[in-house]
Amino acid sequence: MLEFxxxxxxxxxxxxxxxxGFAVRPGSMFGFCGxxxxxxxxxxxIAMGLVIPxxxxxxxxxxxxDQQTRRRVGYMPEERGLYPKMKxxxxxxxxxxxxxxxxxxxxxxxxxxxxxxxxxARRGDAVEKLSLGNQQRVQLAAALVSRPEVLILxxxxxxxxxxxxxxxxxxxxxxxxxxxxxxxxxxxxxxxERLCDSVGILARGRMVATGTVEELxxxxxxxxxxxxxxxxxxxxxxxxxxxxxxxxxxxxxxxxLADGADDQAVLAAALRTxxxxxxxxxxxxxxxxxxxxxxxxxxxxxxxx
Amino acid sequence: xSAPNSTGRAPGSSELVRLVAGREISTRLRDKNxxxxxxxxxxxxxxxxxFQIATASGGDEGRLGIVGDSSALGPAVQAQGEAVGxxxxxxxxxxxxxxxxxxxxxxVDGALLATGSAPELLVLDRDSTMxxxxxxxxxxxxxxxxxxxxxxxxxxxPEVEVTALSGEDDAAEQEQVLVAIIGVVLLYGLLIMFGxxxxxxxxxxxxxxxxxxxxxxxxxxxxLAGKIIGLGVLGLAQIVIIGVISVAGAxxxxxxxxxxxxxxxVISVVLWFVLGYAFYAAIFAMAASLVSRQEDLGSVLTPMIxxxxxxxxxxxxxxxxxxxxxxVVTSYVPGLSPLVMPVRQAAGEVAVWEIAxxxxxxxxAIVAAVRLGGRIYAGALLRTSGKTKLREALRAExx
Numbered sequence: 001m002l003e004f005x006x007x008x009x010x011x012x013x014x015x016x017x018x019x020x021g022f023a024v025r026p027g028s029m030f031g032f033c034g035x036x037x038x039x040x041x042x043x044x045x046i047a048m049g050l051v052i053p054x055x056x057x058x059x060x061x062x063x064x065x066d067q068q069t070r071r072r073v074g075y076m077p078e079e080r081g082l083y084p085k086m087k088x089x090x091x092x093x094x095x096x097x098x099x100x101x102x103x104x105x106x107x108x109x110x111x112x113x114x115x116x117x118x119x120x121a122r123r124g125d126a127v128e129k130l131s132l133g134n135q136q137r138v139q140l141a142a143a144l145v146s147r148p149e150v151l152i153l154x155x156x157x158x159x160x161x162x163x164x165x166x167x168x169x170x171x172x173x174x175x176x177x178x179x180x181x182x183x184x185x186x187x188x189x190x191x192x193e194r195l196c197d198s199v200g201i202l203a204r205g206r207m208v209a210t211g212t213v214e215e216l217x218x219x220x221x222x223x224x225x226x227x228x229x230x231x232x233x234x235x236x237x238x239x240x241x242x243x244x245x246x247x248x249x250x251x252x253x254x255x256x257l258a259d260g261a262d263d264q265a266v267l268a269a270a271l272r273t274x275x276x277x278x279x280x281x282x283x284x285x286x287x288x289x290x291x292x293x294x295x296x297x298x299x300x301x302x303x304x305x
Numbered sequence: 306x307s308a309p310n311s312t313g314r315a316p317g318s319s320e321l322v323r324l325v326a327g328r329e330i331s332t333r334l335r336d337k338n339x340x341x342x343x344x345x346x347x348x349x350x351x352x353x354x355x356f357q358i359a360t361a362s363g364g365d366e367g368r369l370g371i372v373g374d375s376s377a378l379g380p381a382v383q384a385q386g387e388a389v390g391x392x393x394x395x396x397x398x399x400x401x402x403x404x405x406x407x408x409x410x411x412x413v414d415g416a417l418l419a420t421g422s423a424p425e426l427l428v429l430d431r432d433s434t435m436x437x438x439x440x441x442x443x444x445x446x447x448x449x450x451x452x453x454x455x456x457x458x459x460x461x462x463p464e465v466e467v468t469a470l471s472g473e474d475d476a477a478e479q480e481q482v483l484v485a486i487i488g489v490v491l492l493y494g495l496l497i498m499f500g501x502x503x504x505x506x507x508x509x510x511x512x513x514x515x516x517x518x519x520x521x522x523x524x525x526x527x528x529l530a531g532k533i534i535g536l537g538v539l540g541l542a543q544i545v546i547i548g549v550i551s552v553a554g555a556x557x558x559x560x561x562x563x564x565x566x567x568x569x570x571v572i573s574v575v576l577w578f579v580l581g582y583a584f585y586a587a588i589f590a591m592a593a594s595l596v597s598r599q600e601d602l603g604s605v606l607t608p609m610i611x612x613x614x615x616x617x618x619x620x621x622x623x624x625x626x627x628x629x630x631x632x633v634v635t636s637y638v639p640g641l642s643p644l645v646m647p648v649r650q651a652a653g654e655v656a657v658w659e660i661a662x663x664x665x666x667x668x669x670a671i672v673a674a675v676r677l678g679g680r681i682y683a684g685a686l687l688r689t690s691g692k693t694k695l696r697e698a699l700r701a702e703x704x
Contacts, residue, residue: 048521050687067524071316075521081514086332097324098522100316142518 001025002150002181006056007046009039016042017053018205024181024198029172031192032185033286034202035294040185041078043202044154047183048075060150071099074148078155078185080139084128089114091127092141099146106145113141117171133164140168144175151175153184157191169195193286201293208293216289224282225255225263231274240269254282321523325531326538329506333539342498343543346491350547353487354554367391367435370398370407370416377450378419381442389438415439481566482624484551485651488574489620489644491547492581496643497613499540500585504593504602506532507682511597516686525683533586537579544578570651580664581643583671585609591678594685595693605692616644627652637663639670 007020017039024030034040045051047058049070057064065073083091089110096106114123117137122130127138136159143151151172157165165188172182172195186192192199193213200210209216225243229236230251237245237253242261246254257263263281270276284292316324333339367386371378379395386393396413398404404416408427415435418425424443428435510516510528519528548571554560561567592605619641623632627649636645636655642663649655684698 045517045687050517050520071522073521075518077514077517077521079514079517081516081518083509083515084513094324094328095518095522098316098321098519 001059001061002183003059004043004047004056005059007043007053007058008055009042009046009051009053016205017046019056020202020205020207021056022198022200022207022210024183026181027176027179028197029176029182029184029195031196031199032183032202033187033189033192033199033290034185038202038294039205040202041154044075044078044152044183044185047152048073071146072149074143074146074151074153076139076143076153076156080135082127082135082138082142085126087124087126088119088130088138089123091138092145095142096145099148101146109145109147110141113145117141118167132159133161136160136164136168140171144171149180151180151182151184153182155186156184157186157188165191189286189290199286201290203294209289213286216286217284223256224284225257225266226278226280226282227253227255227266227270227276228278229253229270229273229276232270233273236273237266237269240266251277318527321527322531322534325523325528326535329532329535330539333502333536346494346543346547347550350551351554354551354558354560357560358558366394367415367438368394368396368413369435369439370396370404370413371419372398372400372404372416373419375419377446378417378442381446382417382438385438385441385445389434391434391438393438417443419443480561481570481651481653482627482648484561484567484570485574485648486621486624487551488570488647488651489617491544492574492578492647493613493617493620493644495540495544495578496581496585497610499536499582500589500609500613501606502536503532503586504589504606505599506536507590507593508596508599508602511594511686512599520686525686526679529590529679529682532590533583537582537586540582541575541579544575548572548575566651570647573650574647577643577647580667580671581640584640584643584667584674585613587671587674587678591674591681594682595695595698597688597692601692612640613644616641620644620648623648624652637666639667642667 002024003021004023005021007017008015009017020039020043022030032040032043042051046053046056047065049065049067059065060069060073063069086094092113093106093110096109097103101109111123114120117140119134119137119141122134127135130138140156143153153172156168156172160168169191172184176182196213198210198212199216201208209219211219224246227237228251232251232253234248237243237248237255240255242258243255243266244258246256248254255266257266267276267279270279369382371382375395375397382395383393396407398407398413398416401418401420404418404427407413408416408429411429414432415426415428417439418427426436426439510519516528552564552568552571555567556564588609589606592609593602595605596602616635619631619635623629623636623645626632632645632649635641636649636659646655646660646663650660681695681698685693688698
């Protein structure tokens, strides 16, 4: 298990992280969401030892991460960083060596990753001569070249075109299949929803929701009911017991049902207005979950992972 | 892909430092600007020596052919030549044709036809020194002959004896001071150059943000140590190469009077380079870590460069006045001492204990600079936006 436990950090009076914690199983992908400035980067930097937390720790296999164990972590910082004038192959070899590979193994691993990420032809070029997409691949190679046991990636998908996104996603899923826990942060929630086994939502330095996408959905599901009744008069659902109208537009009605309210009573009422075109519990998208979690400062319901 | 494993061992401090140093060296060795700079320095040095040889030997030797009686003229020409520093060899030639041929073949620098009453000098190009020597010799011989004919008895002309008030080995000392000045110029150039290399390297890592990736695998001090040691090895190699070439050249072409002193001066310059480099590398790295863009580098480096410039000029001034208060005081000031003390040492005005004190002060300053610089460097490295204030960096070490 990769565990983030009780992380706290403040810069002066500004509390950036307040008791942030979640766990990632080996061989699973964890999507880390949150609005800008929520504290995602700080959390990841704490894991990499770049920021010292005021409290809490990050553990891998039950032991706190330290300088020695961190070399088994592949890291991609939010601000991409490579030596601009260094050649692609040499650069990746260098990072492999910093992670403890000997010269021969590092050269081999570098050649392998350069080839795998389709950079074979650019191996002898300086990084600054590469396109941004290719630079991103070099960055990924630098994170993967040491065969890390853990991957921590800060916004790995930002700035990639759809093809790049797909190939990066494929590479990450490949890592997950070999048993590596992968944590990545992203604003692209559809991507998180598609790739991740579990999700954490960070808002204002606090974890407002963690769990699998399914768990989060279930928490929200059973509350929103969408009924489309084209022939109904406006306000048809206003008097229904236990139901609150969230929105209503030309018969397309979104209702929030209180606990214990009878959905069949709602259906009966809908049928009384005429034809019912649609009647279903609403599956909230991650975007809606995210909005709901981030928007209201009072939603402090934390779901244990 | 196999299951994740822990390939290799955890790299220790020394290994990380070595890796960083190795990268610095291989990067610089493939940097064309660096290589061109090194080549130009060596060329300049060789050129300087060639110039020395040329100017020293240009009037050194001369061959003069004489047609006719050379028994009186020969020694006279040689004596005149000696007076102006030319070692004249006299060659006897048979006749005017032989003289012309010898001059044209550049076998002799000139040929004097002393057969008739009006002596004639044949030269390829007009050469005032040669003319003066020959003229004086001919005139001298003529006067002596005429006086002899007139019956005047000549006593030997008294020779003027020269006493140097400032000591006998003045020339040798001057030579050593000259070597020390060249050494200080080199030291100054190399300190500025390698200081800039360090500073640019630090900012490059900050501006390209690669520093975050590096610090995920090593501590700031390991990165800093690797940089300083890597570039230091290069700088040392460079100054040693230059030193060896100069000493070898000076000895081979016999440019110095006392080779032992030359070697001593070169060694002291090299040792002072090591101390000066360690000090300036630490403070240049510290200053550079405060900014995130190459464009901002100038403003933070200015004070350090000014310090070097001041040291440089005091060093030059110390050459003419090695015992002056200015030179004596500054030869103890850390940062200035590497540029002033070698000159004082070369001028022979310092006791061993003075050098020892200056070295100890310098080492204390280096330790302080490395510690403080390392702390600031560590605190400022990850602040990649704009300029970091000194106090902030000190407080924020790995915050």
